[in-house]
Amino acid sequence: MNGPNLRERRRAETRRLIQSRAMRLFVEHGYDATTVTDVARASGVSPMTVYRHFPTKEDLVLHDRYDDLLAERVAARPADEPVVLRIGRTLVDATRSLVGPAEGAPSAERDLLLARLRLMVDTPALRARHLDSQYATQKAVVDAVLGDTPDPEAEFRAQAAAGACLAALHVALVRWAREDGRPDLPGLIAAALAAAFDDDFG
Amino acid sequence: MNGPNLRERRRAETRRLIQSRAMRLFVEHGYDATTVTDVARASGVSPMTVYRHFPTKEDLVLHDRYDDLLAERVAARPADEPVVLRIGRTLVDATRSLVGPAEGAPSAERDLLLARLRLMVDTPALRARHLDSQYATQKAVVDAVLGDTPDPEAEFRAQAAAGACLAALHVALVRWAREDGRPDLPGLIAAALAAAFDDDFG
DNA sequence: TCCCTAGTTGGTAGTTACTACCATAACGGT
């Protein structure tokens, strides 16, 4: 029962390397102008290996592993809270713990998120894929809200609520990226949610 | 100042032909299993011509021309109505006038919409592109809401509201397609909006 | 310590969406 193998560590390492080199190239020369072969060369591996680690070129940017985090936090909130508040406040809180309360300290996490968002906002292919991945996020959130009571009507209502919350989140993210990450992101999200649902998410 | 030329009519005709043949092939054999060359052959034109009329293969399915309709109707509603109600009720009304009040009469428009939705729901590439095209719809709706007062804060709030409404619409559309178009679509949309915003969109 | 399995990587060849670049033919107004 030992931890990560040498094999697994090496695999994770090359994966990390490929993605970081890819992001650098994308930021420098643009997403469309960078080929997968370029990424492979910059990483010292063959194009095949890139495809082994990232099934599509878009996955080099998307990477989203926030789904589980969100689902956990949503499940942790009191179940008697109205669904929209439950999801919305989770979004604000989870974001705050990710990027920090204000714009004070520059964090690597924040910079990477910003770079990814900028790419996604102005590259149509990435924008589309990101919106589709929000689909998976929506499903995770809905499952967390429902717990283990399979009621189709409740599921439908939860889907609508989750979809609407995530749409507001997306609007906030886009604006944050447009303004180069200067505004307070949790605040922006709360403002977008408040504009949509006329309630307090702060 | 005469109407459509012979040239324009022929162009529109081949465009219509290509799209209808494409939809038939997609429905019969699946989207991914159908190549653009297949579509061209089935339409009696060259692949080049297909690309001239539809810049991407996805555009053969997407076609959305509802943006202008929605924008018009949103603009027509009283400006003092809360934004979410204004947009949401427009969605319900516009859909009702498109697919009819109930499931009574089978309409060609309805069947085509249903076929397109089904393709979009289970083809990832199409789903992503459709979500991205909702982006354009969102922009059109926001512009209609704002009229000609360029206030950044109001624009942000309108974006959040429009995005949330369209997300609820999407949830309703997906469920409608899943249930083979049996439920009353305007009713579903109203229910999704009600679930998200806890208000009456009937 | 020595294999033997299994997983990581690389190479080759192919498919498919999509894009210039140029040629041809037909339409529309003069």
Add this chain to the structure above:
DNA sequence: ACCGTTATGGTAGTAACTACCAACTAGGGA
């Protein structure tokens, strides 16, 4: 009848993927 415009076709090329097969190497057991 003439000529610019426009729809279409052909050729060649790029780039994102996808089998299919070969080589190497780590991990675990004999």
